[in-house]
Amino acid sequence: MKAEGRAECGGEALFEDPDFPPEDTSLFHDRSTPIARLQADITWRRPQEICQTPALFPDNNNNLGHAKQGLLGDCWFLCACTFLLKNKHLLNKVLPPDQPQWGSSRYRGSFQFCFWQQGHWTNVKIDDLLPCINSTLCFSRCHSPSAFWVALLEKAYAKLHGSYERLWAGQVSEALVDLTGGLAERWSLGVLGSEKEQRPEQDSDQVRRRGLDLNLLYSVKDELAISCSTHSSPGGASELGQYHALSVMEWLDVKTLSGSEALLLRIRNPWGRCSWVGAWTESGSGWSSIDRASALELQSRVTEGEFWLDETEFMTLFDDVTVGFPISEDGHLKSIYTGNLLTHNHHTAGRWMKGHSAGGSRNSSSYSSNPKYWFKVCERGEVLVSLIQHRKWRHTEKYAQTPLENGDNTKHQHYQAIALHMWKVEKKRFNLSRMLNKPPCASTHCHAYEREVILHGQLEPGYYLLIPSTYQPGAEAHFLIRVFASSSTSLCALKSPAPSLPLTIDGEWETSFFRGSWVEGTTAGGSRNFPSYLQNPCFPFTVSAESTETAGVNVTVTLHQSRPDTDLHPIGFHMYKNHKVSPEQTFPRDKDLVASCVPHCYTQDVSLTCCLSAGAYTIVPSTYQPDCPADFTLSLARKIHRKVVKSQEMLGRTIQEISHISVMQS
Structure with a gap:
């Protein structure tokens, strides 16, 4: 394959891009598309070698500037290019004006483009060596043979993706977002x-x-x-x-x-x-x-x-x-549903990480371990929330024989199935497990193998919880959440707080620790979905009558698994009230269940705070699946009905400080 056009301009050599050279590496990814057959026929030429008077755009005829598809299967990208010709301010964003062109003393054979990528505009610099067959552009071009903005934009987009071949088969919505920074449905x-x-x-x-x-x-x-x-x-x-x-x-x-x-x-x-x-x-x-x-x-x-x-x-x-979606000259998104300008916007990045934050769909017991975000709406208005994931490129060996004409297969190769759910909460402190059992107030309804899914609604003022998820637990990807709203809003990640205990001036807390193990084949019984649940370890404890004399929380239980973050099991536990049982009954009965810390979560610690009546109880910790071995620690904090001694002596203050430190660390 030859590269032509290594000419000089004003005594200086024209720019040749070392990161996207006029070679096969820029054309092909795995040679799985029909353009692989063109390999021996392609040469690289600059526009001044293709026609006498090259220009970016044709004079006085906008129709001749429209894209015409060549031998590359990127019709999806060219449809998005059509939108740029209708919107001069967007075109100027992607192709900054006043760049030196052919015939200018400032021309050096290079052009700059900008593409929106995961929340930011990314600059892409290319040379103007273009793939040709017999001195004619073999990929996309303008209807005017002397206009080259489409061919150069296509080359910059191919560089952004790694090769021309990676533009074969795609979604118009993706190209529209990359060229506008907006939304597409x-x-x-x-x-x-x-x-x-x-x-x-x-x-x-x-x-x-x-x-x-x-x-x-x-x-x-x-x-x-x-x-x-x-x-x-x-x-x-x-x-x-x-x-x-x-x-x-x-x-x-x-x-x-x-x-x-x-x-x-x-x-x-x-x-x-x-x-x-x-x-x-x-x-x-x-x-x-x-x-x-x-x-x-x-x-x-x-x-x-x-x-x-x-x-x-x-x-x-x-x-x-x-x-x-339309975008105003000020850069604001306009709703296709109401025509409203959505002048308030935020974005924040996140990640689904196996064993930590990739909890899967709502069908999964680990759903609550997914990343969570606070979304505050200050006044009633229209809101669009977008979840966009990073593209994952297919491996050459695995997919070289996969026919790219199948759009569904292409999407499955590049993306996880994703969804976004939203719940309205009355206040920032709430029971997560209880809330997740309720239907969301808005959602994208089903997990889709798309780069981006969008949630739309008219929202009342208040706090909302956003949870992005993949369908499969453990599926990893980076993502970006974007919010566009007609009224003032705020968005921030919800930090999972460490288990905490209420401190009161008229009492103390006493913490006990129990250590145990789930052993494969014996004590790793799994969740209550499995008959082997009865094999799990049991830990008895009592609640005294004195600790129930004052209203409020009197017990906090925390389960900690001793495994690395990269290899966690989904864990949870149940609490049962003990009654007089026959000698043959050694395990708590379902009807005696008083509290549960579920669904099981892929985290180091799960915790439950509750108010229990006086009596004897049993805690049963478990993994979700049976035969998942791990060591664990169970911490049990119980309220003690005993006045704190308000001594002025140093010893008294030290005892009180140690007591409070113990409470905060438990």
């Missing part, structure tokens, strides 16, 4: 509740599949980005093949001669040719149903690669629609 045009959507990723919430309602978007239709995609080849669109994305350029209601209205949509195919034979193509029968002048005017808007169709044809031809 994918809506279904298929049959609601279809069997195809009943995936194993669904959790205990009701699964809802959102269908497209164009009327909902009408107030912002001229400002948002819309792309449509097909997963099959319905009649009349045999050219489209599978998994192809196109852009919706505009839609409008047209009066028919009979007095009714027809909703028409103008579609742009990045292939640069019409791929639909329907009632509203050039010689279609639909035009005879409207005024001739209107028909001619609408037909004149169609440029190369575009065609009209009506709403019925649209719903038949395409499987889903991606909607990119």
